[in-house]
Amino acid sequence: ARQYDVSIFTFGDLSRVPGTESSLYNEKSKGRDINICYSPIDVLNFAKTNPDKKVIFIAIGFETTIPLTSVIVKKAYNEKINNFYIFNTHKLIPEALELLLLDKEVKIDAFLCPGHVSAIIGSKP
Known part of the structure; x- marks a missing residue:
């Protein structure tokens, strides 16, 4: 989250979860490019329209969110969107x-x- 050359997206409930040194919310207040999304499709569309930016989606959740993450992986692959990355933290x-x-x-x-x-x-x- 502390890199300036990336745009990070995640769901709102993750933004205030404390990490070892900070939270995404705190890093955003320091000027980092941290964004709240409601749908991973929005993140993929952002990556498509900003091809010079590295776009990272922090995929978190349980069985119910895995299918949507899978859909955007397939869509990114099919559309050759090469600046889109997923940090997969799903749990079963x-x-x-x-x-x-x-x-x-x-x-x-x-x-x-x-x-x-x-x-x-x-x-x-």
Whole structure:
């Protein structure tokens, strides 16, 4: 985020998450090119219209956001948009839950998980 030659895009909820030294929100206040997007398609369109800029989309989320990220990867490839990059930080719910269940020190009575993820992965992934 501290490089001046890149435009970084992410969803708004990630902008204030603290990193080891700062947050994207703080870096934006220092003049860095940090942008909030509502759709990765908007980021791809920005990259298309700004071919001299490196454009990075921080892709974050669970099973529900992976398909949209996949669509823009394919679209960028098909349209030969060479200045578009993805920092992929997607996570899968079943693996995270399994790690918690395997930890003998963690006492879990139940999981309350997001319904939209269950709609994608089903009840028995």
